[in-house]
Amino acid sequence: MVEWTGKPAYQQVADDLRRRIAAGEFAESGKLPSLSAMQATYEITVTVARDAIRQLRTDGLAVSHQGKGAFLTRDAATAAKLADPVGAIAELQEEVARLRTEVGDLRERVAALEGN
Numbered sequence: 001m002v003e004w005t006g007k008p009a010y011q012q013v014a015d016d017l018r019r020r021i022a023a024g025e026f027a028e029s030g031k032l033p034s035l036s037a038m039q040a041t042y043e044i045t046v047t048v049a050r051d052a053i054r055q056l057r058t059d060g061l062a063v064s065h066q067g068k069g070a071f072l073t074r075d076a077a078t079a080a081k082l083a084d085p086v087g088a089i090a091e092l093q094e095e096v097a098r099l100r101t102e103v104g105d106l107r108e109r110v111a112a113l114e115g116n
Contacts, residue, residue, distance in 0.1 A: 002042050010051035013042050017056060021076050032062055032070040 002009045017032065026032055033041065038049040053070045056062040061076040 002044055002048070008051075009042075009044055009048045010055060013038065013044060013048060013052035014055040014059075016042075017052060018059075018061065021061060021072060026072055030072045032056070032072065034069055 002012050005012065007015075020026065032053065035046050035049040035053070038044065038052065039046060042049075053062060053064060056070070057064060061073055062070045063073055064070045
């Protein structure tokens, strides 16, 4: 459901779709939700759904095919991640934490081997 945040409803929907694209939710099929599915999910009008898809097309994340729906562009997931710098930073922070743990484990292994 779209709530009044001061931001137009279509932008809120486009932002959520961008987040879902970055998360890889549509990667397997490449197909975005239909207008009717978006209406049901977000409790919006068809005009708002169309405008959200139009925004994704403008951003280079989607292409539309008459009668078939909207599909991700080849580099949509990467572009969506770049469009969400806060999410990208959080993802990088998680990766750095994981790598720190791995490096710590490797250092312990090396120390154990050197001690033998």
